[in-house]
Amino acid sequence: MASTSTSYSPFAQRPPGHRRGRLSTSLPSYSSAVQEKLARQPQPPSWFITVVVPIPGIWSRRLRLPMLNIRRMHHFSVTRFGRKRGSLLLFLAFLALFFSAFALAKRFGTHEKKWPGPFTSDPPTLVYKREDLHRIWRWEVASGHYPSRRGIPEQLGLKTSPDNPALPPRRPTAPSTLHPTQVSGITTTRGIGTKRVYLDIQSQPPDVSYPPRPVPGSIADLDVVMEHCDFSEKKYVRDCLEVLRVGAGLDNGKRVRRGRMDTWKYIYLEQPDGWNVSKIDIEGTRHHNKRDVDLDVDADSGLIKKRGVEWETPPIALNSPRQHRPYSTLTTQCDTDNPRLFHMFWTGPFTDKPYTALLSFLFTQNTGLHLRDYPENAPCRPKFWLWINPGPAASVPNPTALKDMFEQLKSNPWASPFLHPRFRDVIQFKLWNTTEQLDGIPELKDEWRSRDTLFNSGGHIISVPPNRQQSASGSASVNTASDEETKGKNQEDDMLNRTGSKSSTSYDRLSVILSDMARFVLCHRFGGIYLDADTIFLRDWEELWGWKGAFAYRWSRLEKYNTAVLHLNKGSALGTFLFRTALKNDLDFHPMTVSKYTKEAYLENLLLRLPDALFDSAWLNTEYYQRDRPPQPYFADFSDFFDTPATQGAAPQALGFDGFYKGAFSYHFHNYWWKPFDPSRNWPDLGPQFIAGERRARAAAAGTPSTSASGQSALPELPEDSVEDDHRDLDWATVLKRTFESYIRGERPNMYGEWLQW
Structure with a gap:
């Protein structure tokens, strides 16, 4: 039998017969007193x-x-x-x-990644009670501004369904089995409008070379569009664009899809037979507003008021709702309550960016320029109002600013073509005056001056000293490139004196913040649709004009607004809510903040958040989404529009305008103001009608003086161009600019086959 060691070892095997829990009698042994002392100390x-x-x-x-x-x-x-x-x-x-x-x-x-926890959560912004929110909803619905079957949030607590003249009656359904006390609020409107006839739009042989113009008065059912395009429902931009172009007949004569496409039809006409506008009970609407509040024990429960301010009092004052009138019942060309105005805001030298935006407007919209005399019974033609801020965003225009603005436009080769009499009925230049515009908003005019600053972007406030405002107002002659070059370097780098963004490091942040507010001001005062200046039209917007509801579009993957495209009805209840709420939140019109305004008030559906596929088809790709099935063209970065990668460099020339996000209404290239559309021909190329401006621009590009020593105009003759001087691979930006220019020169028709004759 083996002997048992007396030294302690934690790995010693238990002897046979050992039972768990019995104490061992073995004692530890140490090789020295030092080890024993160390072992006794607590570790x-x-x-x-x-x-x-x-x-x-x-x-x-x-x-x-x-x-x-x-x-x-x-x-x-x-x-x-x-x-x-x-x-x-x-x-x-x-x-x-x-x-x-x-x-x-x-x-x-960032707004996309917030620090979690109660210490950093954004404070509430709400300043309206539930009673006022009821009034806003009922006013917008009764005015025909809600042609949608999307639900009304039950948190509002509506007790009766508003009559909706923009929605046809629902088919009878089985009554609800829920007891009235089980329903916290009405979530639907009651359609009393006209019948909808959905259109199958296709080019008919032999006219299949170009797509047909949209039917006047046609309307895009944005509920159907959301079904095919909503990113929240895992819809791909590529598939959305196909539905948009097939449903609008943009696949003229080239349709390869077979079978019934009823679910892809999203364009309709209102059929007013037997329709009676008197069904809208305005007085009943007011009565329901009062009764809804009376039925609630705690009328404002669930609403979180902005801290430090009182509820808006007295209750919101609204005019009588607008009368919704189908297009076929209008007695005039245009609906005065819904003017077809495109607004754009610009600060700084007039460059190729607003130039190309205006060209794309002429190339796509139904302006009737191909007709010598526009008929009185022709469809309502849209107009483009380009608002120009004559100086730095914090300055005040001088008394001669309007005259100075037109003199500078005449001398600017990028702007002067649009002063031609041929365009005067569809393109107009407007002088932006912040004081005048804010005084024109009833909700702001008596209180906006009491605010510390007008420059608030997402809670980040930029203070402007009064002396800076006055010193910058001395002259409005900041709209030309030569004036910019005469400024000193220190002043040029000063954020308060910037007029336009000349590089990624000298970004005109104040003008961007001012434009965040300007878009709401313009739409609320005049009606229409606002677009950022880095936007290019890609198709006729007739069907969007038909949709009377307000809309913006989605901030890429986030459930927030991007107001680069904004439709807001003139003098609407929603506009009143936005301006009064912004006033109590330091005039913050950043799209992320506007998203908070509508969400906390349960008004998001009144400002419909459309998928960005309709206006910003590349955005998800640039943020690493949907790269497994990207749309055409595939941009991994927004700079690819100006510098198309060599691996895709054959696409722009081979596919041209028709291969660029076909189906989308517009394209947003997200700034890049400093990158030219056409580096090798960085001047307006519009033919003999505008040759003087081209000569000035080419002389400036070549560094040649355009005046003689005596001060007389001495524009050089244009050199003979050679194809070897051009870029071998033309980028997408270049191809689009040259396509629009060729239409103005009369060398090709616009996208709908209409020729411009001079």
Whole structure:
């Protein structure tokens, strides 16, 4: 039988017959007194401990995570600094770490990635009671501004369904089995409008070379569009564009789809036979507003008011709802309540960016320029109002600003072509005056001057000293490139004096913030649709004009607004809500903040958030979404529009305008103001009608003086162009600009086959 060792070993095997729990009589042995002394001292805990976390779905395994040991840190601080001082230092260290992380999150956090927790959540913005929100909903619905079957949030607590003249009656359905007390609020409107006839739009042989113009008065059913295009429902931009172009007949003579396409039809006409507008009970609407509030015990429960302000009082004052009139019942060319105005805001030298935007408008919209005399019974032609801020955003125009503006436009080769009499009925230049515009908004005129600043972007306020405002107002002659060059370097780099963005490092942030407010001001005062200046039209907007509801579009993957495209009805209840709410929130019109306004008031459906596929088809791709099935063309970055990668460089010339996001209404190239559309021919190329402007631009590009020593005009003759001087691979931006220019020169028709004759 083997002998048993008397030395202690944790790995010694238990002898036969050993039972768990019996104490061992073995004593430890040490090789020296030093080891024995060290073994008797208490050992500090480890710096790290292992935490075992169960793995969801795999119950047989655990995830082992190392974590910092608080006991070890406490032991270290106490042994170094004493019990009281060490504990205090440890507490202060944790406190400093927490606030450092908080500060970093506030400094570098974005709207997309917020620091979680109650300390950094955005404060509420709501200033209207539930009674006022009821009035806003009922006014918009009764005015025909809600041609949608999307639901009304039940949190509003409506007790009766509003009559909706923009929606046909529903088919009878089985009554609800819920007891009235089980329903917290009405979620639908009651359609009393005209019948909808959905159109199958196709080019008819032999006219299949170009798509047909939209039918006058036709309307895009944006509910159907949402079914095929909503990113929240995992819809692809590529598939959305196909539905948009097939449903609008843009696949003229080239349709390869077979079978019934009823679910892809999204364009309809209102059939007013037997329709009676008197069914809209305006007085009943007012009565229902009062009764809805009376039925609630706590009328404003669930609404979170902005801290530090009182509810808006007295209750919101609204005019009588508008009368919804189908297009076929109009007695005039245009509906005065819904003017077809495109607005664009511009600051700084007039460049190739607004030039190309205007050209794309002429190339796509039903302006009737191909007709010498526009018939009185022709469809309502849209107009383009280009608003020009004559100086820095913080300046005040001088008394001669309007005259100075037109003189500069005449001398600017990019702007002067649009002053031609042929365009005067469809393109107009307007002088922007901030004071005049804000005084024209009834909701703001008596109070906006009491605010500290007009420049608030997402809560980031930029203060402008009064002396800066006055000093910048001395002259409005900042609209030409030569004036910009005469400024000193220090002034040019000063954010308060910038007029336009000349590079990514000298961004005119104040003008961008001003434009965030200007788009709401223009639409609320005059009606129409606002577009950012970095927008290019890609098709006729007739069907969007027919949709009377307000809309913007989605901020890429986020459920927020991007107001680069904004439709807001003239003098609407929704506009009143937005301006009064913004006034109580320091005049913040950043699209992210506007998203909060409507969400907290349950008004999001009144400002429909359309998919960005309709106006911004490349955005998801540039943020690494849907790259498995991208649309055509595929842009991994917005700069690809101006510098198309060589691997895709054959596409622009081979496919041309028809191959560029066909089906979308517009394209938004997201700034890049400093990159020319056509680097090798960076001047307007519009033919003999506008040859003087081209000569000036080409002389400036070549560094040749355009005046003689005596001061007389001495424009050089144009050199003979050679194809070898051109870029071998033309970028998408270049191809689109040259396509629009060739239409103005009369060398090709517009996208609908209409020729411009001079």
